[in-house]
Amino acid sequence: DVKVTQSSRYLVKRTGEKVFLECVQDMDHENMFWYRQDPGLGLRLIYFSYDVKMKEKGDIPEGYSVSREKKERFSLILESASTNQTSMYLCASTTPAAGPDYGYTFGSGTRLTVV
Amino acid sequence: EDKVVQSPLSLVVHEGDTVTLNCSYEVTNFRSLLWYKQEKKAPTFLFMLTSSGIEKKSGRLSSILDKKELSSILNITATQTGDSAIYLCAVFDYGQNFVFGPGTRLSVLP
Numbered sequence: 001d002v003k004v005t006q007s008s009r010y011l012v013k014r015t016g017e018k019v020f021l022e023c024v025q026d027m028d029h030e031n032m033f034w035y036r037q038d039p040g041l042g043l044r045l046i047y048f049s050y051d052v053k054m055k056e057k058g059d060i061p062e063g064y065s066v067s068r069e070k071k072e073r074f075s076l077i078l079e080s081a082s083t084n085q086t087s088m089y090l091c092a093s094t095t096p097a098a099g100p101d102y103g104y105t106f107g108s109g110t111r112l113t114v115v
Numbered sequence: 116e117d118k119v120v121q122s123p124l125s126l127v128v129h130e131g132d133t134v135t136l137n138c139s140y141e142v143t144n145f146r147s148l149l150w151y152k153q154e155k156k157a158p159t160f161l162f163m164l165t166s167s168g169i170e171k172k173s174g175r176l177s178s179i180l181d182k183k184e185l186s187s188i189l190n191i192t193a194t195q196t197g198d199s200a201i202y203l204c205a206v207f208d209y210g211q212n213f214v215f216g217p218g219t220r221l222s223v224l225p
Contacts, residue, residue: 043205043215105160 003027006091006107013114019078021110023091029105031094032074033058034066036087037109043090049074081114088112117142119216121204127222132194136219138204139186148180148187151203153218161189161202194223 007022025032031050035043035058045058047066055066063085067075074093078085091107119140128134140148150161162171164180164187171178175194180187191198201218208214 004091004093004105004107006089006110008110009108011110011112013078013081013112015082015114017078017081017114019081019112019114021076021078021089021091021112023074023076023093023107024072025074025091025093025105026072027093027095027105028071029093029095030071032068033092033094034064034074034076035090035092036060037090038087046076046089078112081112083114086112086114117206117208117214119204119206119214121202121216121219123219124217125220125222127224128194129224130195132223133190133192134194134221136189136191136202136204136221137186138188138216139184140204140206140214140216141185142206142208142214144208145182145206146209147207149205149207150178150187150189151205153201153203191221194221196223196225199223 004023004025013019033048034046036046037043044060046060046064047055047058049055049068052068052071055068065077065079074091089110089112093105122137126134147163147165149163152159152161161176162178164171164178167180167182175192178187178189189202199222201220203218204216206214
C-alpha cells in the first residue's frame with residue numbers, strides 16, 4: 001500500500017523557533033508537494049519539487065523554505081515561526097509515470113500551532 | 116480569482132439512497148478535476164477527470180466532467196453508512212495548483 005508519512009501529527013512551537021516538517025514517501029515518486037489547509041481557504045500550495053534538489057515556489061512560499069536531498073524525503077522549514085503559520089500542513093506525492101489517471105497521495109497532515 | 120463551488124454543502128440521506136454531489140469551477144489554465152473523500156485523515160483520492168463526457172466508475176461511485184458547463188457530478192448509488200464523509204472537489208491547473216471547493220458533508224443514516 002502506497003504511503004506518504006508525515007513525521008508529526010501535532011506540533012506546538014513558539015514564535016521565532018525554527019520548525020522542520022518532514023515528509024517521506026515510499027513510492028519512488030518524483031513529485032512532492034507541501035500544502036497548508038486553512039478553514040475557508042482550501043489547500044494552498046507552498047512549495048513543490050520535481051526531483052532531488054529541485055524546488056519551485058507555490059502560491060504562498062513566504063516564510064517557508066524546503067529541502068529535497070533524497071528522492072523520498074521532502075522537508076518544509078519555517079525559518080522563524082509566526083502565529084499566522086498556525087495551520088494544518090499536508091504533504092503529497094505523485095508520479096507522471098503512473099499515466100493520465102494518477103492521483104495525488106496525501107500524508108495524514110501535521111497540525112502546527114505557533115504560540 | 117479561481118474558484119470551486121460545491122453543492123449542497125450538507126446532505127443527510129438514508130442507507131440505500133442515491134446521491135448526486137455537484138461541483139462547478141472557474142479556474143484559469145484548467146488541467147483536471149479531482150474528487151476526494153475526506154474522513155478523519157487526509158483526503159483519499161477517488162477520481163481524476165480530464166476529458167468531458169467520459170464517466171469514471173469505481174464500484175458504487177461514478178463521476179463525469181462537463182467542460183462546457185465547467186462542472187462535474189459525483190454519484191453514489193445504494194449509499195452505506197461508510198460513505199459518510201466530506202467529499203471534496205478540486206481543480207488542478209497547469210501551475211501545479213489545487214483549488215479546492217468547500218466540500219459536501221454527506222451523512223448516511225442507517
